[in-house]
Amino acid sequence: MAPGAVRQAEDILEALRVFGYASLGMRFTKEQLADIHESLAGKLLEENGHGKRCFTLEEVPPGVRMADYRLDDILDCPHILQLANDPALLTLAARYIGCKPTLSAVGMRWSFPAQCEGEGLQAFHRDSDDWRFMKVFVYLTDVDEGGGPHVYVKGTHRTRAPLRLRPYSDAEVKTAYGESQVVATIGPAGFAFAADTYGIHKGTVPTMRPRLLLQFQYSILPVYMYRYHPLDYQGAHEFDPYINRLIFQ
Numbered sequence: 001m002a003p004g005a006v007r008q009a010e011d012i013l014e015a016l017r018v019f020g021y022a023s024l025g026m027r028f029t030k031e032q033l034a035d036i037h038e039s040l041a042g043k044l045l046e047e048n049g050h051g052k053r054c055f056t057l058e059e060v061p062p063g064v065r066m067a068d069y070r071l072d073d074i075l076d077c078p079h080i081l082q083l084a085n086d087p088a089l090l091t092l093a094a095r096y097i098g099c100k101p102t103l104s105a106v107g108m109r110w111s112f113p114a115q116c117e118g119e120g121l122q123a124f125h126r127d128s129d130d131w132r133f134m135k136v137f138v139y140l141t142d143v144d145e146g147g148g149p150h151v152y153v154k155g156t157h158r159t160r161a162p163l164r165l166r167p168y169s170d171a172e173v174k175t176a177y178g179e180s181q182v183v184a185t186i187g188p189a190g191f192a193f194a195a196d197t198y199g200i201h202k203g204t205v206p207t208m209r210p211r212l213l214l215q216f217q218y219s220i221l222p223v224y225m226y227r228y229h230p231l232d233y234q235g236a237h238e239f240d241p242y243i244n245r246l247i248f249q
């Protein structure tokens with residue numbers, strides 16, 4: 001690795017350790033983004049949350065706040081698995097969690113505009129998926145203030161969670177941690193960042209335009225609330241079978 005890249009990798013790891021959040025810069029080119037969107041055209045979405053309605057992007061029923069693509073459609077997209085298995089990301093994950101990582105979740109979710117309070121993933125919360133884990137998020141649409149930025153409360157990955165996880169109101173977060181610790185990530189499509197989502201975070205409800213977010217989770221263990229059905233991988237790339245064992249084989 002070139003000395004500049006080594007320094008950059010150290011800075012990213014340090015930011016993740018200290019703040020719980022680190023920018024990863026642009027990870028997809030315009031051409032790669034176009035390939036991904038083309039591959040998703042007409043694919044079914046499943047409502048995220050209590051309802052489980054299925055629909056396409058052209059026919060999102062009123063009231064749907066978030067909706068996810070199916071794993072097989074995500075894995076069929078070009079460039080996704082290559083990024084999840086990017087050596088620099090895998091090294092970051094290994095050094096952050098302290099062992100060879102397991103890719104324990106791959107998701108792609110639309111958030112649709114609404115003028116209301118967020119709940120679930122759209123209200124401040126912590127994740128408790130493993131003893132140590134990190135997520136990589138990649139915007140697949142441009143995200144500005146009205147586009148549902150991800151918001152992270154810096155340093156909260158090093159504070160104790162209550163025994164039972166619960167949502168936090170914006171006012172509570174501001175009072176407890178101060179506005180300066182609350183970082184909203186805006187960025188163009190292709191922009192990526194890593195977060196230890198044991199720390200307090202949320203996806204803001206978009207007010208102006210829908211947001212498409214790709215996410216990978218790297219952990220020590222499988223996440224025991226998920227039922228894994230590894231898919232058959234037909235692609236030409238070679239990926240580490242241990243790291244990817246829950247997602248495909």
Ligand SMILES: O=C(O)CCC(=O)C(=O)O
Nearest residue numbers: 121127150197201202203
């Ligand atoms: O949509 C986002 O920005 C946040 C997602 C989230 O809260 C999570 O993955 O735990």
